[in-house]
Amino acid sequence: MPASPASDPDEVEDIELVKRSQTGDMRAFDALVTRYRGRVYAMTYHLVQNETEAWDLAQEAFIKAWRAIGSFKLDASFYTWLYRISHNVTYDWLRKRRIQGDGEFDDERTDHRVAAGAEAVPTAFVAPDVAMKRAELGQRIHEAIAQLSPDHRQAIVLREVEGMSYDEIAAVMGTSIGTVMSRLFYARKKLQELLKDTYENAT
Amino acid sequence: MKTPPEDHDLIRWLDDEMTAAERTAFEARLAADPVLKAEAEEMRQISLSVRSHLPKEMPVPHPDFFNSQIQVRIEQMELEDRRASARPAAAGSIFSSLWMRLLAPVAAIAMVAVGWMTLRTSTASGSVVVSVYAPDPKVQATAVENVDAQATVLLLEGLEAMPADQNVAGLTVHHAETDSQLATTTLYDGAGQVLLVMGKDARNQPLIFSHGSPRG
Numbered sequence: 001m002p003a004s005p006a007s008d009p010d011e012v013e014d015i016e017l018v019k020r021s022q023t024g025d026m027r028a029f030d031a032l033v034t035r036y037r038g039r040v041y042a043m044t045y046h047l048v049q050n051e052t053e054a055w056d057l058a059q060e061a062f063i064k065a066w067r068a069i070g071s072f073k074l075d076a077s078f079y080t081w082l083y084r085i086s087h088n089v090t091y092d093w094l095r096k097r098r099i100q101g102d103g104e105f106d107d108e109r110t111d112h113r114v115a116a117g118a119e120a121v122p123t124a125f126v127a128p129d130v131a132m133k134r135a136e137l138g139q140r141i142h143e144a145i146a147q148l149s150p151d152h153r154q155a156i157v158l159r160e161v162e163g164m165s166y167d168e169i170a171a172v173m174g175t176s177i178g179t180v181m182s183r184l185f186y187a188r189k190k191l192q193e194l195l196k197d198t199y200e201n202a203t
Numbered sequence: 204m205k206t207p208p209e210d211h212d213l214i215r216w217l218d219d220e221m222t223a224a225e226r227t228a229f230e231a232r233l234a235a236d237p238v239l240k241a242e243a244e245e246m247r248q249i250s251l252s253v254r255s256h257l258p259k260e261m262p263v264p265h266p267d268f269f270n271s272q273i274q275v276r277i278e279q280m281e282l283e284d285r286r287a288s289a290r291p292a293a294a295g296s297i298f299s300s301l302w303m304r305l306l307a308p309v310a311a312i313a314m315v316a317v318g319w320m321t322l323r324t325s326t327a328s329g330s331v332v333v334s335v336y337a338p339d340p341k342v343q344a345t346a347v348e349n350v351d352a353q354a355t356v357l358l359l360e361g362l363e364a365m366p367a368d369q370n371v372a373g374l375t376v377h378h379a380e381t382d383s384q385l386a387t388t389t390l391y392d393g394a395g396q397v398l399l400v401m402g403k404d405a406r407n408q409p410l411i412f413s414h415g416s417p418r419g
Contacts, residue, residue, distance in 0.1 A: 026274060033270050038260040046257055055264060062273050063280075138256040145257070159218065160253045166220055178211070184218070185210045188246050195249060 014078040021069050029069070033062050036079060040086045046157045047090045049146040057093055061086035083162075087154075087172050094150040137198060144194040152187035159184060213239070217246055 014035075020028035040061055045054035065085050072081055145153055151173075158169045169180045215221050216229045233240045263269050337344040342361040377393040387402040 026277070030270055030274065033273055034266075037263045037266065037269060041263045042258055042261040045261060051264065055269065058263070059269065059273055059276070063276055066273075066277050067280075137252060141252055141256045145253070156253065157257065160250060161257045161259055163259075166218070181211045181214050185214045188214070188217075188249060191249050191253070192242075192245055195252075 015074060018069065018072060018074065018078050021066070022072070029066055032078065032082075036082060037062070039079070040082065043083070043086055043157065043162070044090050046145070046161060047094065047150070047153060049142070053093070057090050058086065061089045064089060084172055091150070091154070098150065140195060140198050141191075144191050147194060148187055148190055152183050152190065155180060155183035156187045156191070213243055213246070216243065217250060 014032065017028045017032050021032065037058060041054055041058040044057040044061070045051065048054050048057065061082065065082050068085070072078070145156065148156065154173060155169060158164045158172060164172070166177045166180050170177045173180065212221075212225075212229055212232075216226065216233075221229060233243055337359075339361070342359060345358040345360075347356045347358065375392060376390045376398060377395075379388055379390050381388045387400055389400045390398040392398050
């Protein structure tokens with residue numbers, strides 16, 4: 001969830017870096033890029049399900065942020081502001097893909113070269129069979145997420161990954177809270193359907 | 204089939220978006236409705252799995268290059284902005300398409316030598332190397348541009364000696380293709396023949412895989 005403004009030392013430092021960036025200090029902006037690139041990249045990756053596209057979109061988001069940083073009023077946390085820009089960049093990309101006729105069941109998006117389950121595996125030792133099951137489940141979840149429509153995928157990512165409240169999701173997606181709840185409901189129903197055998201086999 | 208408000212109740216319960224009174228009432232419903240309870244439990248499991256398998260933060264591939272590319276693109280855009288505001292709309296560019304053709308091979312060859320060196324070329328208003336980047340701190344990369352000579356010289360200090368049979372100088376690169384899966388970039392001449400295939404070795408150092416082999 002985006003941090004509240006000026007509530008911790010890191011955020012204070014953000015404000016300082018933002019102020020310096022607003023004067024044209026590229027090094028200060030580079031520090032912000034370094035600080036938030038992992039989160040922005042994770043968000044774009046979860047939404048587009050493609051490493052190369054996610055990398056490009058994350059870059060695009062930071063470039064847009066630099067171009068617009070003069071208008072940032074410091075009335076929200078930098079990350080919240082950056083997140084909205086990243087979301088808009090990614091959403092525009094997804095919309096264009098949809099218009100161009102790329103369906104939501106694009107095989108390319110589910111053809112992961114990265115072991116999906118490995119990304120969140122704790123560094124502590126786990127037994128090989130447990131690790132394998134976990135990696136398999138991770139792969140299944142990634143594939144299921146990739147099959148959601150862009151709107152449903154976004155709602156799930158904003159809620160489950162970013163931990164945003166319904167109000168925040170509605171603001172980011174530019175929709176009503178009722179629509180957010182519907183999208184979350186249908187996204188979860190779809191995931192339930194796609195992952196049904198996984199949970200049936202587990203019990 | 205449930206009505207939408209009931210769907211919303213289930214979702215709000217899962218996401219802890221209910222008031223205490225709403226939660227108590229909904230949990231009483233769950234206790235009285237085994238089907239609803241089973242669905243709620245399954246959705247909760249899925250929610251937990253999604254949270255644990257979709258990280259909030261991920262390592263960015265080639266992080267240094269990620270940052271440097273942002274700076275290069277910003278500098279390039281600002282340069283283009285300045286050029287656009289400095290010249291009348293009708294005036295032609297001082298950079299001709301010939302200039303672009305001359306610079307492209309230089310840029311491509313420099314990338315062979317330095318690996319992730321950062322070059323930025325404009326597609327609209329000319330072409331210029333605005334920044335160079337070498338991931339190996341032992342390698343110093345410098346671009347020297349001479350408008351009169353219509354040439355850019357790239358100095359790469361600190362590289363290991365290149366084998367004499369790798370005739371990089373004098374290549375005319377028509378275009379390049381990158382294979383993200385193999386992490387290689389292939390340079391082609393105007394006839395579509397492969398000039399060089401470059402990648403990185405296990406130490407992440409630039410590596411030329413082949414030279415002059417047929418395409419494909």
